[in-house]
Amino acid sequence: MFDNQTPRRPVECISDLLKYDPVLRITSQQCLVHNYLRECLPENLPYMLPEPELHAQQLSIPQDSHAVNETPS
Known part of the structure; x- marks a missing residue:
């Protein structure tokens, strides 16, 4: 599948x-x-977390989004 010049470890x-x-x-x-x-x-590669505000915006669901599937009473 790999040729002979492909490094062994990968x-x-x-x-x-x-x-x-x-x-x-x-x-x-x-x-x-x-x-x-x-x-x-690299040994000291920093672990980067998403910025809290950006992450919170991506997860927020508008309150009205559930109203589409509800039947009127």
């Missing part, structure tokens, strides 16, 4: 993710600590 990671048997397949947590990803990421 192929191993992808192969482990695509295993058919769930017992043999790596989890997302295991993938995140896989040697391939660990060697590619």
Whole structure:
């Protein structure tokens, strides 16, 4: 599937993710600590959270949005 010049570690990671048997397949947590990803990421990469205001705006649902499906009384 990959040519001989493809680095071994990414192929191993992808192969482990695509295993058919769930017992043999790596989890997302295991993938995140896989040697391939660990060697590619900078050690001090900051974790960025969304800004609270922007996140709150995306989650807000207008009060009138439920009125569309209600029948009049």
